Amino acid sequence: MAAEPMQVTLLGKQFVLMVEPFSGGYPVYSGLMVCPVCEAVWARLVWSSLLDKPYKEIRGFMCYSCAAENPHYLHPDLRPVGGSLLDNPTTGGVNYALLDAMPEVLVRREFQLHLEFYK
Numbered sequence: 741m742a743a744e745p746m747q748v749t750l751l752g753k754q755f756v757l758m759v760e761p762f763s764g765g766y767p768v769y770s771g772l773m774v775c776p777v778c779e780a781v782w783a784r785l786v787w788s789s790l791l792d793k794p795y796k797e798i799r800g801f802m803c804y805s806c807a808a809e810n811p812h813y814l815h816p817d818l819r820p821v822g823g824s825l826l827d828n829p830t831t832g833g834v835n836y837a838l839l840d841a842m843p844e845v846l847v848r849r850e851f852q853l854h855l856e857f858y859k
């Protein structure tokens with residue numbers, strides 16, 4: 741399948757990434773990352789072709805700040821890295837299609853988040 745444009749908004753910064761529509765055999769859906777602690781929509785990942793559609797999957801993941809303050813709330817197997825854009829239950833846990841499409845600045849951010857978690 742050919743990659744398609746996806747608009748990614750992270751903490752107010754916008755990116756347009758060319759993302760494969762499937763990851764690990766699962767379809768990649770538009771989604772809003774909502775922090776269950778501070779209730780902020782800290783990231784928005786929406787297929788450009790669906791920007792005017794009303795439905796986006798709601799994903800309850802802690803933002804980086806809340807995860808740093810409440811690490812005991814992170815699930816070690818299911819949602820271990822607070823603030824990660826890669827965490828996606830509908831793609832089997834990790835959205836590798838998104839990782840493959842990320843520009844260097846987002847890959848570096850993910851790398852730092854994962855290093856902090858696993859140190």
Ligand SMILES: [Zn+2]
Binds near residue numbers: 780802804807
């Ligand atoms: Zn938060």
